[in-house]
Amino acid sequence: MRALLFFAILAFVVSCKEQPKKADEAVSMSAEALAEQGEKLMTTYCYQCHNPNTSRESMLGPPMIGIKKHYITDSTTKEAFVADLLSWMKGPKEENSKMPHALEKFGLMNHQVYPDSVIIGIAEYMYDNEIEKPEWYQQHHREMHGSKDGTGHRHGQKKGDQ
Numbered sequence: 001m002r003a004l005l006f007f008a009i010l011a012f013v014v015s016c017k018e019q020p021k022k023a024d025e026a027v028s029m030s031a032e033a034l035a036e037q038g039e040k041l042m043t044t045y046c047y048q049c050h051n052p053n054t055s056r057e058s059m060l061g062p063p064m065i066g067i068k069k070h071y072i073t074d075s076t077t078k079e080a081f082v083a084d085l086l087s088w089m090k091g092p093k094e095e096n097s098k099m100p101h102a103l104e105k106f107g108l109m110n111h112q113v114y115p116d117s118v119i120i121g122i123a124e125y126m127y128d129n130e131i132e133k134p135e136w137y138q139q140h141h142r143e144m145h146g147s148k149d150g151t152g153h154r155h156g157q158k159k160g161d162q
């Protein structure tokens with residue numbers, strides 16, 4: 001019995017040790033490859049409703065750039081954003097909305113079920129990359145937030161995101 005327990009513990013320790021290796025492998029994917037993958041996930045799974053190239057009238061939800069601006073402030077870490085997006089996707093609830101105007105305009109987002117890995121990929125892509133902006137966005141942003149140039153609140157985007 002003892003020996004069995006010992007081996008069980010040993011196996012556990014060994015398997016824990018192996019984990020960082022796996023993580024390293026994931027990290028070793030090049031930044032471009034990751035971005036490409038994240039963009040593909042986002043366009044595949046979210047653009048049905050969040051596509052910035054859809055006309056303003058036909059959009060079924062807010063454009064992704066709007067989501068980014070409301071979810072990521074100067075102090076939002078990547079981990080926090082990933083966690084927020086995961087939590088929203090697990091079950092959209094009115095009381096958790098950070099976009100009350102979108103909620104009012106489009107109605108609560110349907111619960112879409114995707115694997116965590118998909119959401120994480122999308123969140124990391126959104127955090128690290130410039131997000132496509134609809135042509136009408138500047139004006140909309142001005143209407144909603146009253147800033148002259150639509151860059152009213154800078155939420156720590158990388159350059160070119162404004």
Ligand code: HEC
Binds near residue numbers: 119
């Ligand atoms: C079938 C349409 C549809 C699809 C597909 C969809 N969404 Fe949404 N989403 C909406 C609508 C409508 C809203 C605006 C209402 C709201 O906020 O609940 C929204 C709002 C959001 C919000 C803001 C929530 C808030 O109010 O704070 C996030 C974040 C979001 N979507 C993420 C995603 C992601 C990520 C994907 C793809 C993995 C996705 N959505 C796919 C319809 C959709």
